[in-house]
Amino acid sequence: MSEQDLTVPRPLPATSADTADEPGAAARVLGAPSLVAQDVHVTYRVVGSRGRERGAKSGGGRRARLRRLMDRGREHTGGVTEVHAVRGVSFVARRGESIAILGTNGSGKSTLLRALAGLQPMSQGSVYVDGVPSLLGVNAVLMKKLSGERNIVIGGLALGLTRAEIDAKLDEIVEFAGIGDAVYLPMSALSSGMAARLRFAISTARVPEVLMIDEALATGDAAFRQRSKERIEQIREAAGTIFFVSHSLAAVRSMCTRAIWLDKGVVRMDGDVDTVADAYRDHIKADKREARRARRAKLGEEEWQRRRQARRARREARRSAEAAESR
Amino acid sequence: MGAAAPAALSTGVMSPQDAARIAAENGLQPIGVRPSLRGYLRALRQRRQFTHVLASSKAYAENQGTYLGQLWSILTPTMNALVYVMIFGLLLKTNRGVENVIGFIVVGVFVYRLFDEGVNTAGRSIPTNGNLVRALQFPRVVLPTAGIFSKYLGQLPSMLVMLAFVLLSRFVPRNVPVPVSWRWLLLPVAILLLLGFTLGVGYVFARICAGVPDLLNFFPFVFRILMYASGVIFPINHYVHNAALERVLEYQPVALYLDLARQSVLHEPSIPLMWSKWLLALAWSVGVLLVGFVFFWRAEARYGRE
Numbered sequence: 001m002s003e004q005d006l007t008v009p010r011p012l013p014a015t016s017a018d019t020a021d022e023p024g025a026a027a028r029v030l031g032a033p034s035l036v037a038q039d040v041h042v043t044y045r046v047v048g049s050r051g052r053e054r055g056a057k058s059g060g061g062r063r064a065r066l067r068r069l070m071d072r073g074r075e076h077t078g079g080v081t082e083v084h085a086v087r088g089v090s091f092v093a094r095r096g097e098s099i100a101i102l103g104t105n106g107s108g109k110s111t112l113l114r115a116l117a118g119l120q121p122m123s124q125g126s127v128y129v130d131g132v133p134s135l136l137g138v139n140a141v142l143m144k145k146l147s148g149e150r151n152i153v154i155g156g157l158a159l160g161l162t163r164a165e166i167d168a169k170l171d172e173i174v175e176f177a178g179i180g181d182a183v184y185l186p187m188s189a190l191s192s193g194m195a196a197r198l199r200f201a202i203s204t205a206r207v208p209e210v211l212m213i214d215e216a217l218a219t220g221d222a223a224f225r226q227r228s229k230e231r232i233e234q235i236r237e238a239a240g241t242i243f244f245v246s247h248s249l250a251a252v253r254s255m256c257t258r259a260i261w262l263d264k265g266v267v268r269m270d271g272d273v274d275t276v277a278d279a280y281r282d283h284i285k286a287d288k289r290e291a292r293r294a295r296r297a298k299l300g301e302e303e304w305q306r307r308r309q310a311r312r313a314r315r316e317a318r319r320s321a322e323a324a325e326s327r
Numbered sequence: 328m329g330a331a332a333p334a335a336l337s338t339g340v341m342s343p344q345d346a347a348r349i350a351a352e353n354g355l356q357p358i359g360v361r362p363s364l365r366g367y368l369r370a371l372r373q374r375r376q377f378t379h380v381l382a383s384s385k386a387y388a389e390n391q392g393t394y395l396g397q398l399w400s401i402l403t404p405t406m407n408a409l410v411y412v413m414i415f416g417l418l419l420k421t422n423r424g425v426e427n428v429i430g431f432i433v434v435g436v437f438v439y440r441l442f443d444e445g446v447n448t449a450g451r452s453i454p455t456n457g458n459l460v461r462a463l464q465f466p467r468v469v470l471p472t473a474g475i476f477s478k479y480l481g482q483l484p485s486m487l488v489m490l491a492f493v494l495l496s497r498f499v500p501r502n503v504p505v506p507v508s509w510r511w512l513l514l515p516v517a518i519l520l521l522l523g524f525t526l527g528v529g530y531v532f533a534r535i536c537a538g539v540p541d542l543l544n545f546f547p548f549v550f551r552i553l554m555y556a557s558g559v560i561f562p563i564n565h566y567v568h569n570a571a572l573e574r575v576l577e578y579q580p581v582a583l584y585l586d587l588a589r590q591s592v593l594h595e596p597s598i599p600l601m602w603s604k605w606l607l608a609l610a611w612s613v614g615v616l617l618v619g620f621v622f623f624w625r626a627e628a629r630y631g632r633e
Contacts (some may be wrong), residue, residue, distance in 0.1 A: 033353045038346035047540060061393060090341040118464050120356040126343060127358045128350030132464060145388040154384060157377035158463045186391065203462075306569050 001150040034240040035116065035210055036318035041124035042086040042115050058168025098242035099275060100252040103262035109245045110121040112262065113212045116243065130240060131209035132160065148183035148190065148198050156200035158213050169205055177201035178224065197224055204231055211235055212243040263297045336448040360630045366534055368465045378469050382476035404485030408433050409493045416499040426503035429496035430593050435559040437489040438588040441482055442525050442581060443550050448474035449529025451545065453537035453630050460631040467630045468623050471533035475525055493592055505594045511589035521584040526617030530623035537630055547629045557581040562597065580611045
């Protein structure tokens with residue numbers, strides 16, 4: 001089992017939502033292309049684990065038992081599982097665009113971003129980009145044993161800033177992160193929220209031509225979220241292109257002009273943010289309905305009704321209990 | 328997409344030629360491909376501060392989280408050397424054909440550790456820095472380089488401890504005193520030559536261990552054999568009597584660097600100053616460093632796939 005796809009592709013035609021015919025689209029001013037992705041494929045290699053089909057069972061009998069025993073040994077030694085996370089994504093991004101990448105968990109959004117940023121080797125295809133793209137993630141963990149200040153220096157140098165530029169920006173970064181004197185403590189002494197804020201502050205210290213944001217706004221308290229939103233807005237004005245991964249459709253609608261919907265590693269739809277977001281939301285709802293229907297069919301009508309009654313009864317009981325408490 | 332966009336810009340099928348043409352028209356650079364060797368060297372030069380800070384921070388972080396903190400960078404090698412004094416100076420009453428057995432062993436062990444730890448850190452550098460690799464773009468050769476630098480920096484104090492023990496060994500019975508001589512100034516040169524060799528071997532290690540992590544579990548045993556085959560704690564010629572084998576063992580690079588260090592620090596009649604060995608060591612350093620660097624660079628676009 002050298003190559004095994006853990007996700008099964010559903011035969012879905014990629015709906016191309018070209019907004020060229022819509023009146024609003026022509027008015028939008030777009031710059032020159034800043035990023036070209038052509039047939040991008042990403043395959044993860046997971047060394048030391050053997051992917052297994054769920055529910056795969058060998059039959060009875062002695063031979064099968066022997067095989068099962070051998071399989072049990074093989075499961076724990078060797079083997080490489082290849083996970084085909086992104087399967088042929090092509091698009092062109094232009095200056096002044098901010099593009100949301102939508103999709104359910106495991107649809108390949110983050111992997112695609114990393115590949116576009118040159119951090120995840122591609123197994124096929126090519127990406128061309130203007131300058132050095134910067135990926136802003138919450139998981140840019142630096143060195144836990146060192147102080148926040150030391151981490152700022154390391155992060156800044158890694159981003160390509162000079163030592164003098166970092167020294168000049170140090171106060172600003174600390175102030176933005178809002179961690180005060182805690183910056184002189186080892187990172188391991190900081191709360192996870194503080195560490196996340198510091199990482200965000202470090203990674204936005206340099207304004208790139210292409211900025212990619214992976215769920216970074218989800219961290220921190222309300223005040224910090226507001227500050228980071230403003231910072232991203234600033235960067236967007238200065239930077240050419242922004243890619244934005246988020247599960248919040250509201251945030252996506254307010255920040256982006258275009259959306260690409262990924263489904264199991266394939267572009268399902270690409271176009272105006274509202275059009276794609278609507279279609280995505282409808283799809284999610286339909287999926288939930290579908291799941292409910294499948295469950296109903298599986299359980300049988302009688303059992304389904306019985307559970308529904310029970311659920312309602314529990315809800316009623318909870319409500320009356322809450323009402324009693326608040327009184 | 329704007330109304331004026333050519334057909335190739337819409338989502339769906341795009342040929343590699345279309346993509347390359349659009350990129351060329353707009354001055355976009357390909358990403359995720361291996362840079363030219365010259366470009367790679369330039370990028371490395373730009374990140375030399377990064378390499379340096381990463382190395383010194385890692386060396387510092389090693390002793391963080393303890394009450395005595397950086398004092399351990401002196402205490403650890405001191406206790407290490409004391410163990411050798413106890414075993415070889417007080418328990419085993421053999422001089423192994425050298426005049427100052429404490430000096431011989433302490434120099435051997437401490438200098439060998441530079442190489443051993445350096446190469447091991449380099450081998451682990453890609454997987455252990457997975458977070459940096461996945462978050463930031465920079466020439467990956469920075470990681471093994473910084474790893475080896477940090478080990479060398481972190482062991483500078485232990486070099487001082489080594490010299491102190493060489494001097495103090497005169498108080499241990501059966502050890503001929505070692506005088507302080509101008510040759511001690513050669514020790515930094517020997518260490519620098521060893522650094523070049525360690526970097527070269529480390530680069531090779533970093534690449535193959537990034538591909539096959541299992542080797543990290545296997546190599547410690549290779550290194551243990553190498554340690555005994557390099558005359559770290561006993562002179563090779565004291566135990567090997569086959570002339571051809573002795574030659575090979577004496578001139579294999581690791582033994583050669585240990586020999587240089589002993590030429591510099593000790594005053595053994597059996598280890599005279601031989602400039603031909605210094606030239607040979609220089610050739611090993613430069614050659615292995617170049618080969619290792621090119622070998623690492625050739626896989627640049629593939630690091631971080633796991």
